Amino acid sequence: MVSRGRPRDMQVDERVLRIAAALMLERGYAGLSIDEVAEQAGAAKTTLYRRWPTKDHLAVAVVARLQADDEIADTGDIRADLVNYLEKIAAGLNRMRAAGHRQGPSAGTVGELVAAAARHEDIGRLTREQYAERNALALALIERARVRGELRADLDAEALFDQMAGALYYRVMITGAPVDRAYAERLVSSALEGNLTCH
Amino acid sequence: MVSRGRPRDMQVDERVLRIAAALMLERGYAGLSIDEVAEQAGAAKTTLYRRWPTKDHLAVAVVARLQADDEIADTGDIRADLVNYLEKIAAGLNRMRAAGHRQGPSAGTVGELVAAAARHEDIGRLTREQYAERNALALALIERARVRGELRADLDAEALFDQMAGALYYRVMITGAPVDRAYAERLVSSALEGNLTCH
DNA sequence: TGGATTACGCAACTACAGTTTCGTAATTGG
DNA sequence: CCAATTACGAAACTGTAGTTGCGTAATCCA
Numbered sequence: 067m068v069s070r071g072r073p074r075d076m077q078v079d080e081r082v083l084r085i086a087a088a089l090m091l092e093r094g095y096a097g098l099s100i101d102e103v104a105e106q107a108g109a110a111k112t113t114l115y116r117r118w119p120t121k122d123h124l125a126v127a128v129v130a131r132l133q134a135d136d137e138i139a140d141t142g143d144i145r146a147d148l149v150n151y152l153e154k155i156a157a158g159l160n161r162m163r164a165a166g167h168r169q170g171p172s173a174g175t176v177g178e179l180v181a182a183a184a185r186h187e188d189i190g191r192l193t194r195e196q197y198a199e200r201n202a203l204a205l206a207l208i209e210r211a212r213v214r215g216e217l218r219a220d221l222d223a224e225a226l227f228d229q230m231a232g233a234l235y236y237r238v239m240i241t242g243a244p245v246d247r248a249y250a251e252r253l254v255s256s257a258l259e260g261n262l263t264c265h
Numbered sequence: 266m267v268s269r270g271r272p273r274d275m276q277v278d279e280r281v282l283r284i285a286a287a288l289m290l291e292r293g294y295a296g297l298s299i300d301e302v303a304e305q306a307g308a309a310k311t312t313l314y315r316r317w318p319t320k321d322h323l324a325v326a327v328v329a330r331l332q333a334d335d336e337i338a339d340t341g342d343i344r345a346d347l348v349n350y351l352e353k354i355a356a357g358l359n360r361m362r363a364a365g366h367r368q369g370p371s372a373g374t375v376g377e378l379v380a381a382a383a384r385h386e387d388i389g390r391l392t393r394e395q396y397a398e399r400n401a402l403a404l405a406l407i408e409r410a411r412v413r414g415e416l417r418a419d420l421d422a423e424a425l426f427d428q429m430a431g432a433l434y435y436r437v438m439i440t441g442a443p444v445d446r447a448y449a450e451r452l453v454s455s456a457l458e459g460n461l462t463c464h
Numbered sequence: 465t466g467g468a469t470t471a472c473g474c475a476a477c478t479a480c481a482g483t484t485t486c487g488t489a490a491t492t493g494g
Numbered sequence: 495c496c497a498a499t500t501a502c503g504a505a506a507c508t509g510t511a512g513t514t515g516c517g518t519a520a521t522c523c524a
Contacts, residue, residue, distance in 0.1 A: 071500025072490040078502095096384060100481065110503040111482085121481065174383025177376045180438045184373025185295060190441075197439055218462050225448075225455040228432035228440075233424065235439065236431030239379045240396055242389075249424075256424040260459020263417050270470025271520040277472095299511065309473040310512085320511065 074117075081107040082114060087128045091163070095125060095178040122182035126189055129179060132161045138203045144211035145254055151204055152230055152250035159238050159245060173239045201227060217258075229257050273316075280306040281313060286327045290362070294324060294377040321381035325388055328378060331360045337402045343410035344453055350403055351429055351449035358437050358444060372438045400426060416457075428456055 085106045090098045100121055104111045118124035136154045141147055162175040183190040204227050211217045230253050237243045284305045289297045299320055303310045317323035335353045340346055361374040382389040403426050410416045429452050436442045 069500090070492055070498075072502075074501065094383070095380070099479090101479090112484090112504085113502060115482070116501075119482090174380050177379030177381075177383060180376030181294070181373050181380055182376075184293075184376060194439075194441060201440075215462055217460050221460045222451050222455050225432065225451045226460050228435055229428040229452065229456060231439075232431030232433070232435030233427040234431070235435050236427055239438075240393075240430075240434065241400075241427075242393060252421050252424045253428065256421050257428060257456065258459055258461050260457055260461070261416050261420045261425055262457050262459075263414055268470090269468080269522060271472075273471065298509090300509090311474085311514090312472060314512070315471075318512090 078107065078109050078113060079117060082109065082117070082124075083128060083131060086124055087131065090125065090128055090175070094174055098125060100124070120186065122186055122189060126179065126182060126193070129162055129175070133158050138207065140207055140210060142214075144207070144216045145258060147207055147211075148204075148230065148254045148258075149247070149250050151207070152234060152253060153247050155231060156234055156245040156247075156250060159234065173242060176235070176239055201231075204231075226257060230254065277306065277308050277312060278316060281308065281316070281323075282327060282330060285323055286330065289324065289327055289374070293373055297324060299323070319385065321385055321388060325378065325381060325392070328361055328374070332357050337406065339406055339409060341413075343406070343415045344457060346406055346410075347403075347429065347453045347457075348446070348449045350406070351433060351452060352446050354430060355433055355444040355446075355449060358433065372441060375434070375438055400430075403430075425456060429453065 082103055086098060086103050089103065098121065100111060100114060103124075104114050107114075114124070118127060138151055138154075139147060159172050159176065162172040179193070183193045205223050208217065208221070208223045208226060212219065212221060212223075233253050234245050234250075237245050237249070243249075281302055285297060285302050288302065297320065299310060299313060302323075303313050306313075313323070317326060337350055337353075338346060358371050358375065361371040378392070382392045404422050407416065407420070407422045407425060411418060411420060411422075432452050433444050433449075436444050436448070442448075
């Protein structure tokens with residue numbers, strides 16, 4: 067009892083996502099027009115709406131394809147592992163860069179996605195799950211480093227992770243400053259070594 | 266040569282901002298309709314657009330009125346000062362809570378504002394200036410603590426501030442977890458004391 | 465008083481997201 | 495082959511942001 071009725075044309079999905087990605091990266095979120103995507107893909111609007119119930123859903127799908135879900139390495143050197151991890155997050159953020167946009171280019175796209183997650187329960191649930199999954203990997207990394215004695219026994223892993231990941235998002239969305247490997251190293255140094263005078 | 270022609274009716278500004286704030290806090294950003302605001306304020310749409318060229322501009326004005334620009338205290342205790350500072354940022358974020366919205370309520374509004382700043386150069390410039398101004402106060406606070414020996418001489422003030430402020434924004438927008446005084450204290454502790462094993 | 469200037473209200477208009485209706489095409493199961 | 499089911503395309507429709515044109519009201523300056 068699988069797949070009754072006329073099957074979906076999978077080529078439509080592919081064409082639409084490709085065209086939507088091109089429009090979005092070139093003209094930003096606002097420049098992504100359902101009418102235009104449908105026309106360029108040679109499909110009716112109703113066909114698009116059957117797959118993605120809103121423009122937000124389509125945009126999320128487009129961005130999801132841009133985000134390579136990389137492996138997270140545990141080399142035993144917590145500093146190097148965290149830097150690599152943050153660099154991957156930064157790369158994902160930089161990848162949604164919209165050409166025509168001012169202020170640290172990907173800010174607009176990230177902001178729109180946050181707004182989309184707030185507008186639609188399902189998108190919010192989905193993205194929160196994905197973030198939780200990603201965070202769990204980082205928290206496990208931190209926990210292992212704590213167990214083997216690299217990190218202090220009484221650390222606040224959640225605060226530590228929020229600090230580092232948050233700084234990246236803050237930079238991209240608020241200050242518009244670049245996020246790259248050099249910045250990731252500064253973050254890890256500051257977070258690990260602390261800022262009080264040595265005693 | 267001041268004020269030629271018919272003067273603007275300032276009561277319109279007041280009524281519009283009040284009504285827009287009510288709509289936005291009750292129904293969220295998407296629930297803020299220019300037509301509805303104009304009707305409830307007893308003004309024509311053109312009158313609104315003369316003051317705020319887009320809905321984004323009106324929304325920014327509404328949120329700006331919600332943000333009390335508090336004083337930042339320098340008591341000589343950097344830990345307490347930072348906690349108070351972060352708590353004020355958190356209060357500002359919590360204040361844009363939109364009733365009808367899922368996921369850590371103010372996430373949607375903050376995301377929309379980030380998107381608005383990316384869509385319009387003037388809004389982007391304005392908000393970045395305001396953030397820079399606020400950050401300068403925090404950076405000065407940190408610098409004074411460094412000079413008087415409370416903080417380490419070689420600290421990275423920018424990274425330190427980004428970490429703490431970023432964690433608040435990250436929580437609000439991404440994980441949807443609450444930001445309050447207790448969380449501010451955890452952040453300051455983690456950031457100041459560091460996370461390496463004590464030597 | 466009158467002209468220049470700016471604000472206001474009204475109505476019609478465009479653009480785009482999203483919906484609905486309906487006729488048609490492709491597939492499965494009996 | 496036939497019925498049920500699902501996909502597709504086309505067109506008309508609604509709602510809202512934003513624009514435009516125009517007649518009118520209020521103010522300043524000469």
